Amino acid sequence: MKRKGRSCDNQDAVNRGPWSAEEDQILINYVQVHGEGNWRELSKRAGLKRLGKSCRLRWLNYLKPDIKRGNISSDEEDLIIRLHSLLGNRWSLIAGRLPGRTDHEIKNYWNTYLRKKVEQNHNYNNLPGHNNIPIKLRIESPRCSKNSLGIVIDPTKSSHPVTIKSMSCTEVMMPTRTVNDFTTSWDKNPFASTPQDGHGHCSEGFLKHFDISDVLMPYEDCRFNEYACVEVPQHFGDEAYKVIDAVGETRYDNWKIDDYFPLDYDVGFSLF
DNA sequence: AACGGGTGCAACCGCAAACGA
DNA sequence: TTCGTTTGCGGTTGCACCCGT
Numbered sequence: 001m002k003r004k005g006r007s008c009d010n011q012d013a014v015n016r017g018p019w020s021a022e023e024d025q026i027l028i029n030y031v032q033v034h035g036e037g038n039w040r041e042l043s044k045r046a047g048l049k050r051l052g053k054s055c056r057l058r059w060l061n062y063l064k065p066d067i068k069r070g071n072i073s074s075d076e077e078d079l080i081i082r083l084h085s086l087l088g089n090r091w092s093l094i095a096g097r098l099p100g101r102t103d104h105e106i107k108n109y110w111n112t113y114l115r116k117k118v119e120q121n122h123n124y125n126n127l128p129g130h131n132n133i134p135i136k137l138r139i140e141s142p143r144c145s146k147n148s149l150g151i152v153i154d155p156t157k158s159s160h161p162v163t164i165k166s167m168s169c170t171e172v173m174m175p176t177r178t179v180n181d182f183t184t185s186w187d188k189n190p191f192a193s194t195p196q197d198g199h200g201h202c203s204e205g206f207l208k209h210f211d212i213s214d215v216l217m218p219y220e221d222c223r224f225n226e227y228a229c230v231e232v233p234q235h236f237g238d239e240a241y242k243v244i245d246a247v248g249e250t251r252y253d254n255w256k257i258d259d260y261f262p263l264d265y266d267v268g269f270s271l272f
Numbered sequence: 273a274a275c276g277g278g279t280g281c282a283a284c285c286g287c288a289a290a291c292g293a
Numbered sequence: 294t295t296c297g298t299t300t301g302c303g304g305t306t307g308c309a310c311c312c313g314t
Contacts, residue, residue, distance in 0.1 A: 017307090018282070038299075056300075057283070092302060104282085107303070112280050279311080290300070 015049045019058055023048060027055055028063055061104040068100035072109060080106055081118055 015023070030046035036059065040052030048055060061067070072080075076098055083094045091103035091110075098106065 016284080040299080051284090052299085053285095054283075060301095061282085089303065103302075108281060111304095275314085277311105277313090279309105281307105281309090283305100283307085285305075286303095288300100288302085291298080293295105293297090 014051060016054075019050075019062075023050070024058070024063055027059060031059060031063075057104075061102045066100060067102060069105065072101075076101070077114065080110065080114060084110060084114070084118075 019027075026046050026048055030042060030048075034042070034045075036042075036056075038052075039056040042048075043050050043052045043055045046055075050058075062069070079098060080094060083097060087093050089107075091107045095101050095103040095106050
């Protein structure tokens with residue numbers, strides 16, 4: 001890849017390379033007066049010998065006033081790690097959950113620092129089977145009054161507890177089973193005693209803890225690119241469900257009980 | 273002081289989606 | 294619907310800086 005401080009190719013003295021303070025000021029002044037957008041035209045009108053694309057990048061990642069740069073806090077770091085494990089390299093989505101941070105900065109921070117840190121983290125890199133897979137999944141059911149069911153598996157707890165949060169569901173599903181064992185009957189699900197209100201609805205924000213080994217069967221190296229199955233009670237029949245990931249994005253609109261979820265960060269089951 | 277390898281950051285590239293005529 | 298343009302995104306790379314030898 002060629003990149004020089006000043007281009008000497010035929011593009012009529014288009015500046016490349018690092019921005020000067022003067023160029024920055026021109027861009028800031030112009031955007032303050034005329035606003036963002038139409039970057040190619042903006043570049044011309046502002047008298048910047050830069051490609052429009054370059055102006056956009058410079059503004060969005062460095063010059064925009066509400067941008068926070070540097071000093072990423074441990075909380076932010078933690079959030080980035082969890083979101084990355086959930087979303088993969090979808091930097092814009094990750095940045096969208098860190099106010100003031102840009103995808104650009106997060107990407108760089110990840111590539112230069114966090115990735116190594118995470119790779120060195122034994123807990124992350126040495127997940128023995130399912131036990132340490134943190135999962136957050138929500139299934140929307142047409143039978144639920146508020147259409148939601150959430151499951152969080154927290155690997156930081158020594159006993160691998162699972163937290164279930166059910167919000168106003170008329171019925172609670174047990175959503176996590178791995179593919180190689182379908183023998184455990186639904187009746188064993190720990191939600192049989194889910195508290196309900198007088199109208200047959202589960203109480204808002206209901207939480208229940210139980211051991212993950214009760215609900216997840218061991219599956220050899222069940223990590224990325226493996227498959228897991230979500231099992232629901234028989235009486236849910238062939239209805240289609242909506243599957244939403246931990247950040248609220250719809251993954252499947254018409255998920256059926258026999259469908260599988262790839263265990264990677266593109267769908268419902270994800271590290272987080 | 274000189275050199276070389278490692279690191280971090282900013283800028284660029286290619287591609288695809290979104291937009292608008 | 295088509296097609297050109299703009300925008301957004303993620304990956305890659307150039308280069309300055311640091312540090313050890």
